[in-house]
Amino acid sequence: MLHRTALANGLRVLLVPDPATPVVGVAVHVDVGFRSEPEGRTGFAHLFEHLMFQGSESLEKLAHFRHVQGSGGVFNGSTHQDYTDYFEVLPAAALERALFLEADRLRAPTLSQENLANQIDVVKEEIRLNVLNRPYGGFPWILLPPVLYDTFPNAHNGYGDFSELEQASLDDAAAFFDTYYAPGNAQVTVAGFIDLDETLALVEKHFGDIPARPTPTRPSFFEPVPGVERRQAVPDAHAPLPALAMGFRLPDPATDLDGYLAHMLLASVLGDGEAARLQRRLVHADGLVTDISAAAGLMGSLDARDPDTFTVTAVHPAAVDPDRVIGAVDEELEKLAAQGPSADELSRQVARWSAGAHQENDRVMYRMLGLGARELLYGRAEITDELPGRLAAVTPDAVSAAAASLRGAGRGVLLVEPGKGEDA
Amino acid sequence: MTTATHRSAEEIGRTPTGARPLPDLGVTREVPLPDVTDTTLPNGLRVLVARRASVPMVELRLRVPFADPAPGGGHPAIAELLSETLLTGTATRDRVAVDDDLAAVGADLGASVDPERLLVHGSGLADGLPVILDVLADLLTGATHPDHEVARERERLVERIAVARAQPRTIAREALQRVRFGTHPITAEMPTASDVTAVTSEQVRATHAASLVPRGSTLTLVGDVDPAAATAAVEQALGSWTSSATALELAAPPYPAAGDLVLVHRPGSVQSQLRLSGPAVPREDPAYAALQLANLVFGGYFSSRWMENIREDKGYTYGAHSGSEFIPGGAVLGVDTDVASDVTAAALLETRYELGRLSAVPPTAAEIDAARSYAVGSLLISLDNQGGLASTIAGLAAVGLDLDWLREHPARLHAVTADDVAEAALRFFAPSGFSGVVVGDADVIGRGVRALGGIA
Numbered sequence: 100m101l102h103r104t105a106l107a108n109g110l111r112v113l114l115v116p117d118p119a120t121p122v123v124g125v126a127v128h129v130d131v132g133f134r135s136e137p138e139g140r141t142g143f144a145h146l147f148e149h150l151m152f153q154g155s156e157s158l159e160k161l162a163h164f165r166h167v168q169g170s171g172g173v174f175n176g177s178t179h180q181d182y183t184d185y186f187e188v189l190p191a192a193a194l195e196r197a198l199f200l201e202a203d204r205l206r207a208p209t210l211s212q213e214n215l216a217n218q219i220d221v222v223k224e225e226i227r228l229n230v231l232n233r234p235y236g237g238f239p240w241i242l243l244p245p246v247l248y249d250t251f252p253n254a255h256n257g258y259g260d261f262s263e264l265e266q267a268s269l270d271d272a273a274a275f276f277d278t279y280y281a282p283g284n285a286q287v288t289v290a291g292f293i294d295l296d297e298t299l300a301l302v303e304k305h306f307g308d309i310p311a312r313p314t315p316t317r318p319s320f321f322e323p324v325p326g327v328e329r330r331q332a333v334p335d336a337h338a339p340l341p342a343l344a345m346g347f348r349l350p351d352p353a354t355d356l357d358g359y360l361a362h363m364l365l366a367s368v369l370g371d372g373e374a375a376r377l378q379r380r381l382v383h384a385d386g387l388v389t390d391i392s393a394a395a396g397l398m399g400s401l402d403a404r405d406p407d408t409f410t411v412t413a414v415h416p417a418a419v420d421p422d423r424v425i426g427a428v429d430e431e432l433e434k435l436a437a438q439g440p441s442a443d444e445l446s447r448q449v450a451r452w453s454a455g456a457h458q459e460n461d462r463v464m465y466r467m468l469g470l471g472a473r474e475l476l477y478g479r480a481e482i483t484d485e486l487p488g489r490l491a492a493v494t495p496d497a498v499s500a501a502a503a504s505l506r507g508a509g510r511g512v513l514l515v516e517p518g519k520g521e522d523a
Numbered sequence: 524m525t526t527a528t529h530r531s532a533e534e535i536g537r538t539p540t541g542a543r544p545l546p547d548l549g550v551t552r553e554v555p556l557p558d559v560t561d562t563t564l565p566n567g568l569r570v571l572v573a574r575r576a577s578v579p580m581v582e583l584r585l586r587v588p589f590a591d592p593a594p595g596g597g598h599p600a601i602a603e604l605l606s607e608t609l610l611t612g613t614a615t616r617d618r619v620a621v622d623d624d625l626a627a628v629g630a631d632l633g634a635s636v637d638p639e640r641l642l643v644h645g646s647g648l649a650d651g652l653p654v655i656l657d658v659l660a661d662l663l664t665g666a667t668h669p670d671h672e673v674a675r676e677r678e679r680l681v682e683r684i685a686v687a688r689a690q691p692r693t694i695a696r697e698a699l700q701r702v703r704f705g706t707h708p709i710t711a712e713m714p715t716a717s718d719v720t721a722v723t724s725e726q727v728r729a730t731h732a733a734s735l736v737p738r739g740s741t742l743t744l745v746g747d748v749d750p751a752a753a754t755a756a757v758e759q760a761l762g763s764w765t766s767s768a769t770a771l772e773l774a775a776p777p778y779p780a781a782g783d784l785v786l787v788h789r790p791g792s793v794q795s796q797l798r799l800s801g802p803a804v805p806r807e808d809p810a811y812a813a814l815q816l817a818n819l820v821f822g823g824y825f826s827s828r829w830m831e832n833i834r835e836d837k838g839y840t841y842g843a844h845s846g847s848e849f850i851p852g853g854a855v856l857g858v859d860t861d862v863a864s865d866v867t868a869a870a871l872l873e874t875r876y877e878l879g880r881l882s883a884v885p886p887t888a889a890e891i892d893a894a895r896s897y898a899v900g901s902l903l904i905s906l907d908n909q910g911g912l913a914s915t916i917a918g919l920a921a922v923g924l925d926l927d928w929l930r931e932h933p934a935r936l937h938a939v940t941a942d943d944v945a946e947a948a949l950r951f952f953a954p955s956g957f958s959g960v961v962v963g964d965a966d967v968i969g970r971g972v973r974a975l976g977g978i979a
Contacts, residue, residue, distance in 0.1 A: 172901075190903055195546040196547075217836070227793050227861075233689075372625075414686065446627075447627050450627060454630070458909075461908040462908045
């Protein structure tokens with residue numbers, strides 16, 4: 100059961116009791132992601148996420164980590180297109196402590212020059228680790244958007260350019276916090292072994308005196324769907340094999356959830372499991388690719404507002420022309436557009452989604468983060484629990500229409516080319 | 524960066540109320556771990572089942588000891604192809620039918636192999652357990668490893684190995700295993716492309732018949748199932764999986780000797796991998812709990828001396844982690860971080876400093892208490908889902924332990940004294956006890972790290 104309310108300062112509250120677990124989770128979702136960072140400050144939303152772990156009025160540097168872990172808990176944070184989350188999962192005895200820790204930094208984080216410089220270095224190491232020093236770094240989440248999108252919010256690198264990270268100032272951080280981290284722009288989710296009344300009182304006790312501030316007007320990131328295919332090639336000195344990504348636009352989940360869900364099932368029919376269309380055709384029948392996958396949503400399904408991206412990604416041998424891969428994907432989309440999946444084919448994918456939903460619900464951390472994100476993005480955490488039923492109601496014709504819409508619109512195609520002559 | 528007026532950083536960090544006190548912890552809630560039924564079937568297969576009805580799913584782990592019976596004969600490459608083609612065909616199902624039958628009950632199965640064991644792992648809707656077991660039995664007793672599937676997977680495996688060996692973490696792991704264990708079969712984690720190319724489908728089928736056997740293997744099920752009924756279902760489904768052979772356990776490798784770090788050149792690297800390693804002890808050793816706490820204080824979690832130094836103070840790394848890795852007959856300690864090329868020497872210096880400091884300046888009572896709370900609490904969290912519980916039961920069973928070891932572990936952690944931790948710190952973390960590798964662009968980092976000494 101989900102319980103929602105809001106404090107007088109505008110902070111939204113979502114409570115999700117589960118009497119069967121000895122664990123409790125607390126998450127704060129803030130309604131700002133890397134799409135909202137300003138031009139000239141790529142990577143700032145993520146850098147700011149790091150700064151929020153660097154202390155607050157009641158907690159010196161390192162105290163947050165020490166109190167969470169010293170209470171037996173685990174923590175993390177992450178920055179997405181449209182939101183940033185902060186969370187911990189702990190033994191239920193630490194509920195009030197967790198609420199205190201989250202409230203203290205949402206009220207009065209310590210933003211210091213020393214911590215800023217330190218975390219710029221840490222973030223650069225994160226980018227070296229995940230992008231610069233390895234093959235296929237940032238593929239496709241950093242590399243594909245600039246091919247498909249035109250506007251800065253949708254196209255730019257959310258990890259950020261080193262030169263822009265290095266220019267980030269303390270005043271940038273203060274402005275970002277005051278603008279976007281207002282209580283009315285945030286939501287706290289508490290899940291696990293909790294008593295509703297007691298928990299609500301504790302949330303009020305710790306978050307209630309954060310003064311209300313103006314909430315920023317959320318901009319639309321809409322841009323038109325491209326009418327043609329756009330193509331771009333990028334070199335990758337570490338990659339031993341070529342790779343490619345095809346990016347298409349998804350329906351807006353806020354206004355056309357069923358259309359979006361049809362695309363989620365289309366991705367499964369194409370890529371999920373050995374019986375999936377692209378596996379059978381490209382991996383096994385034609386031997387064109389080493390591996391191939393399809394996904395609705397650049398950073399996960401139902402994880403962003405409009406616009407978001409449907410992706411097909413593949414790694415293939417150098418001897419295979421990428422146009423053969425793309426042509427085979429197009430043929431499979433056309434087959435599905437002409438004649439949708441069979442009812443059995445679709446119901447098997449729905450069964451896998453249902454099983455996946457059960458597994459997500461079995462872990463307090465995943466359940467809390469999934470509910471919290473959908474509540475923040477769409478105002479309806481219930482989507483999570485309704486998903487198996489709504490997916491089961493998607494018809495073969497709807498999946499067929501999703502395939503047709505991908506074939507009928509423009510798209511971005513990214514080609515990753517192994518570095519020539521370099522010893523990778 | 525915004526046009527609106529805003530408070531300064533200093534104003535944001537202060538409120539009229541001032542700093543507030545940290546709330547106390549409430550009462551810890553105990554949720555008992557479930558009983559595990561433990562049955563050995565007539566074919567020798569051990570079956571462990573636990574009921575955890577949190578969601579209507581069941582988790583499955585089949586562990587088959589899968590050591591190389593004749594090192595030098597190509598077993599690692601054959602085992603990889605066996606694993607890759609295990610789900611690609613039987614007398615009654617082809618690759619697509621295997622996947623279709625599993626998907627119909629929301630199930631996934633996968634196979635993986637390493638120098639110790641072959642693992643079939645997966646999950647599905649609990650009421651689909653009969654289907655999952657039927658497919659599993661078909662794979663174990665009837666997988667045909669069809670010629671065309673072996674041929675295609677051979678090609679893909681060569682491509683995937685090329686991709687994996689371009690990853691710095693793989694380069695570092697392979698180099699570390701050679702430094703630690705020489706040519707012992709435990710180092711054969713990934714075959715060479717030429718070994719893969721030489722494998723025939725006859726070899727794959729022969730190895731399946733000889734080595735993928737029930738005696739010595741363990742099947743673990745955790746989920747919304749009745750243990751007695753699930754065990755009976757397993758016996759019915761897998762009773763015809765038989766062999767006179769016993770699955771082969773990997774022999775214990777020699778413990779790594781202390782020695783100079785080996786510098787491995789990776790041209791064009793912008794980061795370096797530091798991988799240090801020394802001896803540790805397994806879970807059943809009396810020193811294990813003290814080692815666990817000493818390790819947490821050193822680098823086993825975020826609030827550790829090493830992480831706070833090289834990340835939160837100096838910004839040399841995104842992550843630094845130390846921990847035990849269990850091997851046949853024991854355990855080894857690993858100390859791992861990735862750092863920018865231009866701070867590699869500095870990070871190595873700080874790493875050796877923190878190792879030395881842990882052995883010379885023992886953890887304080889506050890450090891030990893925090894580590895103890897984390898060890899107990901994170902264990903509770905990791906077991907609070909079917910998948911985590913299944914993997915834990917299977918992992919313990921592989922070394923002859925059961926959930927009683929876990930039930931008793933918080934008491935063991937609470938019994939550890941500061942002197943015990945100091946002894947473990949001196950025994951396991953003294954910098955003189957380590958060997959390892961540094962992987963990076965030697966043209967950039969070589970002069971600096973060699974100047975520190977202890978680099979081969």
